Amino acid sequence: MTRLLPTSALRTGAALMALTVFASAQQAVTAYTNATILPGGKPAMSNATLVVSGGKVIALGGSALKAPEGAIVIDCKGKTITPGLIDASFQSGTKSEDLNEQSDEVTPHLRVLDSIDPEDPRFQRARNAGVTTVHVMPGTRNVIGGLGCVLKTHGTDPKEMVIKEDASMRIVMGAEPSMSNRAIRGGRVNSMYYRRPTTRMGVIWAVRRAFYDAKEALNKTQGAPGDAPPSPGTQILTQVLQGKVTAVTTARSEQDLRTALRIADEFGYQTIIDEAQDAYMVADELAGKKAVVMLGAPSAEAVAGSARSDGAAPRAGTVAVLAAKGITFVITTGTNTAALPLINEAMFAVRNGLGPQQALDAITIEPAKLLGLSDRIGSLAPGKDADFVIWSQNPLDPAAVAESVLINGQSVSQPR
Amino acid sequence: MQILNQNRTTGALLLTTLLAVPTAAQDVLVQASKIIVAYSTEAPNNMVLKDSALLIRNGKIAFVGADIPAEARRAARVIDYGNATISPGFVLAATTLGRDVDLGEGAIAFTPDLLTADAFDPWLEQLDTLAPAGVTSFGLVPSARNVAGGIGAVGKPGLEQGRLIAPEVFVGFSVSRSARNQERQPTSLMGAHQMLRESFTEARDGVKIGPDLAILRQVMSGQRPAFFYADTFAEINAVLDIGASFNFAPIILGGGQSERVIEKLAKRGAGIVLNTLSPMMRRADLELPAKLNKAGIPFCFAGRPDQLRLSAALAVRNGLSRSTASTALTRTPATMLGQQANVGALRTGCGADFVVFQGDFIDLSARHIATWVDGKLAHGASAKQAMKTRNTNLTGGR
Numbered sequence: 001m002t003r004l005l006p007t008s009a010l011r012t013g014a015a016l017m018a019l020t021v022f023a024s025a026q027q028a029v030t031a032y033t034n035a036t037i038l039p040g041g042k043p044a045m046s047n048a049t050l051v052v053s054g055g056k057v058i059a060l061g062g063s064a065l066k067a068p069e070g071a072i073v074i075d076c077k078g079k080t081i082t083p084g085l086i087d088a089s090f091q092s093g094t095k096s097e098d099l100n101e102q103s104d105e106v107t108p109h110l111r112v113l114d115s116i117d118p119e120d121p122r123f124q125r126a127r128n129a130g131v132t133t134v135h136v137m138p139g140t141r142n143v144i145g146g147l148g149c150v151l152k153t154h155g156t157d158p159k160e161m162v163i164k165e166d167a168s169m170r171i172v173m174g175a176e177p178s179m180s181n182r183a184i185r186g187g188r189v190n191s192m193y194y195r196r197p198t199t200r201m202g203v204i205w206a207v208r209r210a211f212y213d214a215k216e217a218l219n220k221t222q223g224a225p226g227d228a229p230p231s232p233g234t235q236i237l238t239q240v241l242q243g244k245v246t247a248v249t250t251a252r253s254e255q256d257l258r259t260a261l262r263i264a265d266e267f268g269y270q271t272i273i274d275e276a277q278d279a280y281m282v283a284d285e286l287a288g289k290k291a292v293v294m295l296g297a298p299s300a301e302a303v304a305g306s307a308r309s310d311g312a313a314p315r316a317g318t319v320a321v322l323a324a325k326g327i328t329f330v331i332t333t334g335t336n337t338a339a340l341p342l343i344n345e346a347m348f349a350v351r352n353g354l355g356p357q358q359a360l361d362a363i364t365i366e367p368a369k370l371l372g373l374s375d376r377i378g379s380l381a382p383g384k385d386a387d388f389v390i391w392s393q394n395p396l397d398p399a400a401v402a403e404s405v406l407i408n409g410q411s412v413s414q415p416r
Numbered sequence: 417m418q419i420l421n422q423n424r425t426t427g428a429l430l431l432t433t434l435l436a437v438p439t440a441a442q443d444v445l446v447q448a449s450k451i452i453v454a455y456s457t458e459a460p461n462n463m464v465l466k467d468s469a470l471l472i473r474n475g476k477i478a479f480v481g482a483d484i485p486a487e488a489r490r491a492a493r494v495i496d497y498g499n500a501t502i503s504p505g506f507v508l509a510a511t512t513l514g515r516d517v518d519l520g521e522g523a524i525a526f527t528p529d530l531l532t533a534d535a536f537d538p539w540l541e542q543l544d545t546l547a548p549a550g551v552t553s554f555g556l557v558p559s560a561r562n563v564a565g566g567i568g569a570v571g572k573p574g575l576e577q578g579r580l581i582a583p584e585v586f587v588g589f590s591v592s593r594s595a596r597n598q599e600r601q602p603t604s605l606m607g608a609h610q611m612l613r614e615s616f617t618e619a620r621d622g623v624k625i626g627p628d629l630a631i632l633r634q635v636m637s638g639q640r641p642a643f644f645y646a647d648t649f650a651e652i653n654a655v656l657d658i659g660a661s662f663n664f665a666p667i668i669l670g671g672g673q674s675e676r677v678i679e680k681l682a683k684r685g686a687g688i689v690l691n692t693l694s695p696m697m698r699r700a701d702l703e704l705p706a707k708l709n710k711a712g713i714p715f716c717f718a719g720r721p722d723q724l725r726l727s728a729a730l731a732v733r734n735g736l737s738r739s740t741a742s743t744a745l746t747r748t749p750a751t752m753l754g755q756q757a758n759v760g761a762l763r764t765g766c767g768a769d770f771v772v773f774q775g776d777f778i779d780l781s782a783r784h785i786a787t788w789v790d791g792k793l794a795h796g797a798s799a800k801q802a803m804k805t806r807n808t809n810l811t812g813g814r
Contacts, residue, residue, distance in 0.1 A: 094605075094650070101610075103601030114609035117650045119676070138606070146606065157680065158653065191599055232614060 029053040030409070031067030032390070035076035040083040040379030041365035043357065050081055052386040055408035060380050080394050082360065083380050084132025084387030084407065087342050088367035089248075089274050089294045089332035092136045093122040099139030101146070105177060105197065106210045108169055108240075109232040110146030112138045116158040127153040127412055129341040130395065130402040132387040133163070133377050135367070137170045137274075140250055140307065140335055143177040143197065143206040145170040147236065148248065150371050152387070154412040167371060168248045169240055171271070173256035174310040177203050204259060211267040214238045240269050246372075247271040248294070250335070252303060252312035254278040261289055272370065275334050277303055277312035280321040287325040292370055295319065296334025299348035304338040319362075320353030330367040331359070347396045356396055443492035444472040444791060445484070448772065450501040453480055454761035455746050457709070459739040463761075470502070472768040475790035480764055497772050500785055503742070504761050505552025505769035506725075509689045509749035510568075510588075510643060510669055510718040512559050513542040520559030521566070525600060526611060528631040530566030532556045533583035538574075546573035547787040547795035549721035550777065552769035553581070553759045555749070557669070558588035560645040563595050563608050564615070567631065568643065570753050572769065575794050581767070585753060587635055590645035591654050592670060609654045616662045636662050641754055643689070647672045656684050667752050669718070675704055682711045687752050692719030693727040699734070705744070706735035716749040729780050738778050745777075772796070 030052050037048040039060060049067060051059040059065060067073045092099070094115045101107045116136065126134060133152055138145035148168040155161035178197045197203045214237035217230035230238065239245040249260040249271045257278055264271040273279070275296040279286060286293060298319050303312050322329045331346055333339035340348070346359040354362070368378025376385050386409035392401045405413045446469060453463035471479040471488055479488065512519045518535040521527045536556060546554065553572045558565025565588040571580040591608045602608045619625055619632035634640045644655040647670040656677065659666040665685035668674065674681060674688055681688070693702055708715045717727045728741040736744075750760025759767055768791035775782035786796030 097596065097598065097603060098605040098650075100604060101601075101607035102598060102603040103607060107607070110604075110606045110610050112606060114606040114654055115604070115650050117648070119649065156676070159657075232610075 027054055029058070029068050029071040031071045031073045032076050032081060033067055033073055035390070036080045036394070037380065038080060038082045038357070038360055038395075039381065040368075041361055042379070048081075050380060050388070052406075052409045055386055055410070057380055057382055057384050057386050059382055076390060078393070079403065080391045080400075081380070082130070082389050082391065082395055083364045083378055084389055084405070085130045085342050085363045086133045086135075086330075086367040086371070086378055087126065087131050087332055087363070088135045088330045088370055089296060089334045090126065090131075090134035090136050091122070091333065091335050092116065092134075093120040096139055096141070099145075100141035101138075102141065102180065103192065105143045105181075105195070105206050107138075107142055107146050107233060108144045108210070108236040110138060111149070111166070112136050112146060113149045113158055113162060113165060116149075116151065116161070118155050118158060118161060123153045124414070126342070127405055127407075128402065128414060129343060130389040130391070130405055131342050132389070132405065132407050132412075133368075133373075135167060135371055137168060137248065140170075140172045140176045141180065143172060143203050144210055144233075144237075145172060147245075150373060152407050154407045163376065164371065164373060166245060168246045168272070169236055170274070171207060171247060171249045171260075173200075173203065173249060173251040173260050174253065174307065175200065176307055176310070177206075179306065200255075200259075204263065207263055208266075210234075210237055211241070211263075211269075214241055215267065218242075241267060243270065248274045250274040252277045252296075252307055252310045254281040254312075256310065256312075257282045258285065261285060261291065265289075274332075275307075275312075275336075276329075277314040277318070279327075279329075280315055280318040283321050283325045283327065286322075286327050291327065293322060293327060293329040294332045294334070294367075294370070295322070295329050296332050297336040297339035297345060298331060298352070299340050299345050300336050300338040302338065303336055305335065307335060316348065316352040319349040319359075323354055323358060328366065328370075329362065330370055331362040332367075343395050343400070343402075344398075347398060350396050356394075359396065441474070443478070443488055444768075445489060445492035445494045446470045446472065446497065446502065446770075446788075447494065448497040448502045449499040451481070451762065452501065452503040452742075453763060454504065455739055455743040457737075457740045457743050459737060462739050462742075470762060470768070470770075472791040475768055475792070477762050477764055477766050477768050480762065483764070497785065500772050500774050501776065502762070502770050502772050503777060504746040504766075505759070505771050505787060505789065506550045506721075506745045507716070507749035507753070507755075507760050508546070508551045508554040508718055508721055508724065509716045509752055510555045510557040511721070512557060513540055513554075515540070515542075516559040516561070519557070519565070520561035522561070523600075525561075525563040525595065525597070525602060525608075526615065526628065527562055527566055528564035528587055528589075529628045530558070531569070531584060532558055532566055532588070533569040533580055536569060536571065536578075536580055538577040538579055540578065543573045543578040546578075546721050547575075547789060548784075549724060550771040550784060550787055551721045551724065552771070552787060552789045552794070553750075553755070553767070555586065555643075555718075555753050556580070557586075557643060558590075560590040560592050560594040560669075561597065562590060563602065563611050564589050564628070564632075567640070570755055570759075572759075572767070572789050573794060574789055575792060581758065582755065585755070586641040586643055586667075587631055588643050588645075589655075589666075590669075591651045592645040592647050595645065605650055605654065609658070612654075612658050613661070616658060620662060635664055638664065641667055641752060643667045643669050645669045649673045649676045652677050653680070656680050656686060659684055659686065671715075672701070674713075675700065675707060678707065678711045678713070681708075681713050687714040687716075687748075689716055689718045689749070689752070690727075692717050692723035693730040694723065695726075695730065697730075702730055702734040705731035705741070709736055709740050714748050714752070716744045716752065718749075725777055725780065728778055732778055738776065741778055767791075
């Protein structure tokens with residue numbers, strides 16, 4: 001008993017100390033000094049200091065910026081700091097069945113957020129490779145799949161991770177949405193999959209009909225108040241037409257890319273083009289329409305998975321073509337199962353003719369702008385979320401390792 | 417004449433014998449050295465009577481222990497279980513009695529206004545497995561295949577046939593994998609979530625609503641408990657979100673990954689009906705009951721009736737207190753089913769549903785002597801003997 005008392009007292013003391021440190025970590029000021037900082041959207045700074053407190057960046061500067069008094073100083077000599085990477089088209093690990101509501105081909109109101117599991121190993125993998133924010137969308141087996149959301153890659157509750165709900169509505173071109181459907185050719189019709197669309201034409205017909213209904217609903221609401229409200233799906237489509245919800249059209253082959261632009265024109269909504277493997281073939285049209293492109297896995301030589309039959313022919317040089325035409329684009333991992341970690345996709349883009357800063361911007365500040373979140377994430381500046389990565393060297397070097405990944409100022413890296 | 421007289425005597429004798437045979441209306445006094453009237457999650461709060469008795473009248477507990485009036489005690493048929501222990505019978509919170517086919521309307525996934533009571537067969541063979549496992553009442557739940565399956569009932573087994581004591585009690589929902597059917601809406605979890613969100617919204621805000629949405633309104637007003645099949649993190653999280661949005665505390669059926677949502681479950685006042693445990697399970701699963709209890713989340717078990725005791729024993733071996741484990745087999749499920757006044761305890765007014773064990777039923781070595789349902793012996797080797805004689809010393813007698 002006499003021995004037990006002091007030991008337990010010591011233990012309690014140690015626990016208290018640990019608690020105090022933990023509690024103050026949120027408010028403590030931490031300075032990361034002597035680093036090469038690539039702040040996102042701006043040129044690199046050498047011997048720079050990043051000061052973080054309360055989950056936010058409070059200062060960023062060159063060697064002239066001194067760590068505030070009382071700050072925890074972490075010497076980052078030889079290391080490179082970048083903003084946390086943003087994957088604007090990220091495939092979550094949720095099973096395909098749960099990412100696609102197959103009872104209807106047009107389900108604009110379904111939320112991918114409802115199927116998010118914070119312990120999804122893909123979040124963990126992305127986080128370990130420096131990705132701190134992802135834009136997740138429903139699957140690609142529906143013509144209009146539903147609403148995407150933007151999440152930080154760390155948390156225990158999807159509601160805490162989400163930084164933008166209903167961030168986008170996905171429309172899918174090509175063969176995938178019609179894949180599981182069958183045409184009636186006699187015999188017993190014993191499944192809901194005997195339905196339209198079964199062809200590319202049918203897919204576009206479904207898109208057109210959905211937007212036609214939405215337009216009708218818009219006109220009706222204006223004309224006759226007191227009418228029954230349109231269906232939840234149609235309500236989302238009307239918001240797309242009004243520019244309140246961003247449309248993202250997943251299109252890979254040349255013909256699908258052209259169709260995506262044409263349909264958007266026809267109904268007068270703006271759309272981001274997702275995947276866009278054949279973008280180099282339609283670069284002039286994309287530039288002319290001022291389209292924004294989320295280029296899926298530009299390093300991949302082919303489209304793997306169920307979109308293989310879309311007939312897209314990806315080329316490594318697409319990044320350089322888009323850059324030369326002045327098209328706004330971001331680099332994503334997208335739906336291609338052959339995608340590399342996001343940082344390596346940027347690295348390959350550099351190898352294929354994109355400038356290093358532009359490549360890094362395409363996975364940091366550009367996706368932040370595209371998602372409407374550049375006031376919070378995508379670059380390192382006072383007031384922004386303290387989401388950043390400490391790399392062993394320049395992250396575009398193939399040997400670079402994300403040594404430390406921080407979200408809201410807290411380390412989320414795992415031991416290697 | 418002589419012959420006639422003789423016949424008359426025989427007749428009178430026969431009549432006397434018939435009268436001596438206890439009738440249904442006669443009180444029964446059940447004695448034992450230990451009677452647990454009700455379990456509590458805190459051991460000292462268990463209501464335990466030593467060398468006491470229960471007086472059963474019309475299938476219910478009429479008096480307990482010292483409250484039994486002397487004249488009723490004298491008039492009653494006495495059953496003495498000697499040094500055995502009498503505890504409340506087990507309550508199986510949710511079962512389909514193996515009749516999933518009849519309890520999941522296949523055509524559409526949203527059928528909250530169907531009644532499982534309509535599919536109840538009192539002669540079902542599965543009912544015969546309940547009393548031998550100590551189960552004296554059960555929740556008849558719709559199958560997990562429909563997002564809103566229907567209204568569940570509460571029933572009891574019997575020596576020959578079972579019966580329902582409350583035909584319309586709780587509502588059975590499901591967002592588990594079996595509710596997501598690739599041949600009808602919804603096929604996905606987000607589809608199931610959306611279906612619930614839209615239906616509850618319409619039930620809350622709609623002016624003219626049908627009988628199906630009226631059921632959801634009863635859930636929101638707390639009139640009916642809501643049971644949701646949900647197993648994975650995303651499924652449980654979806655159910656808790658729906659509960660929070662529409663202001664009710666759900667009861668999760670399954671809840672395999674509930675450890676990951678434990679704080680949220682506690683915050684939302686949700687309960688869990690865990691699947692019965694087995695020794696082959698991962699340690700984390702076996703420790704789950706103790707963790708849920710620590711977080712203040714009410715839980716019980718459902719699944720194979722013959723594994724209820726084993727589940728309680730395994731939970732105790734992995735950190736749960738005996739009294740909480742016993743509560744999880746009796747009072748907790750009774751409360752979840754809203755039947756705490758009728759089953760799960762041996763208080764005055766409750767059904768005379770109890771189990772008799774030689775020792776504590778949490779000890780797997782304790783011998784199960786008998787199960788009584790509605791004041792009648794439903795399982796036990798001495799059934800015939802008990803019914804025949806006025807004073808019976810049964811197995812386990814002093």
